[in-house]
Amino acid sequence: MCGIVGFVGKSQAAPILLDGLSKLEYRGYDSAGIAVRDGDAEPVVVKAKGRLKILAEKTNDGAAVKGTCGIGHTRWATHGEPSENNAHPHCSDDMNVVGVHNGIIENYQELKDKLIRHGYTFYSQTDTEVAIKLIDYYYKKYQVGPIDAIAKTMVRVRGSYALAVMFKDYPGEIYAARKDSPMVIGVTGGETFMGSDVPAILKHTKDIYYIGNLEMARLRAGEVTFFNLDGDEVQKDITEIKWDADAAEKGGFEHFMIKEIHEQPKVVRDTINSVVKDVNGKPELDFSSVGLTDEDLAGFDNIIITACGSAYHVGVVAQYVIEDLTRVPVRVEVASEFRYRNPILPPNTLVVIISQSGETADSLAALREARNRGCKTLGIVNVVGSSIAREADYVFQTLAGPEIAVATTKAYSTQLIAAYSLAIALGKAKGVLSEEKITELLTEMQTLPDKISKLIEEKDRIQWFSSKFANAKDVFYIGRGIDYAICLEGSLKLKEVSYIHSEAYAAGELKHGTISLIEDGTLVVGVLTQSQLFEKTISNMVEVKSRGAYLCGITSYGNYSIEDTADFTVFIPKTDEHFATSLAVIPLQLIGYYISVSKGLDVDKPRNLAKSVTVE
Ligand code: G6P
16 A cells, blocks of 8 residues: 655666656555655655656656655555645655655544644645654754654554655665555665565565564665664664566566466466475475474364455355365454454464465454464465564465556465465364375366466457456356355456446345346356356356346356356366366456456556555
8 A cells, every 4th residue: 555665876766766666556556756865955856646657757757857865655545635735755844854655644633733733734634744744843853863753753653654754964865664564675786775565676686675563774875774663773684585577577468467367377386386295206285384284283273264355255265175174163254354353262273364465454453463362373475574474473475476466366376275275284184184185185286277277268258258248337246155255256356457346146145135136138157166056056047047147157067058058158177176266266357357458447556446455
């Protein structure tokens, strides 16, 4: 939520800042701005409402703003409408302090009132302006250096933030601070780079420092120093990022979303290979990278899964798969509810937090709540070094690589692999899955990447079909059991990128209300991958068809009479039914993508959404 960049070095800062922001635009894109300093001169601040390209045009791709030290921001509005005035950077009236911010200052009104009593005036509706002016206030009141002024502000402010600030008296320096919002720093070739996320600086360096919670950093050209809240220096280790810089580029595809859909066979394979090893020609599960032993796993009697958005949908799949394979009770809950519900956490409960970014505010809070209550936590996380990855007791690192499109595809697919692997590992540790069954499941799991590739080859047919529904008003997705969980994700994919209202319904619930919404030509997508439930769902599809629905069937059972019922069918390759989500979701992702394309929408950056939601 909001993206921050910073640079200090020998090169011109503005083009580097704009390039970094372009990699972070998925975090917010309603306005953007930069502040650049040329030597001792006051920073030049340029802001623009709308997409980053407007800021780029306004600054002639950065060439119009001179200086080798600067900060930048791309905004997802929380306090104050999207406008040039509310865009960051914000500054104190005498330009003593200029800064950018990601997150929410919860007590901003109280702080604003305090500052007004001390003679400050405000030009924007943002909480950021309050934070910047509070730093200025402490800096002047106590006559301290930047680190102490920021530390005093951090103690006074409630909420989450990542801040990057420049002080008039300290040319060639940028100060950073964070609490709960991410921030990474890289130093290379006498230059220093900062960003909210790795892709912003990946093309400059793969050696990354993470600023810890409630820590600060001082950036100079080719140098970074970290401080704790007491102002004492702290030492940091470098984390080497294995991601390829090209992975954060479109590489010839029209959009990141379709590129990332195509990457799924590879990233699913990589994720499988990280936990399934060949031992004497037989696949064996190896959870050593996760840190969970068989003994640890055998000790858990309950599992609670908590997450947001698509990661929550993975949790719904996991609930079906884990309970069916292991008979260990699983509860799945959206993190924003879990954290405030005073949940019952019986002894020996493993709390699993699923998150691509590892920074989602509600998921992180749920993790902390679980830890405070004495539960062990497992993070299924894509971003190395993210807050959830660092705070969880055990970490399953998904290997999706950088995901840029706001609508997740490849990260979701790798999270499914983590969920299946956890189910198998648990079944093995508990002794409820035989060795033969485990081998059979793992062998089948290894076939998923090729089957996903086959489904992606269907894309032309799916594009043809999807283009017919550009004007649809409502779309419904129906399925039972795991198929219902698949529908949740299919429906979300469609609505978030195409702005078409859609709903996922447990097929058996259709008659309890939803069916009244079916009109002539309404598209209903039936997902049928579970043999036991096939005929039941077909009956529900027939019910809507006889009320005028246009039917699309996603099914693995070609020998049933689906084609007599559905108007358009995508057959998915046969697999173990526990793994069907990995295949059935592919055509659903493609349907969402191609409907959005045929409507001419900005597929990668749908309106109002942000990829990384670091506010609650
Ligand atoms: C946002 C994204 C979703 C994502 C959700 C959770 O809403 O648009 O695609 O599923 O956040 O994000 P996380 O990083 O925790 O997986």
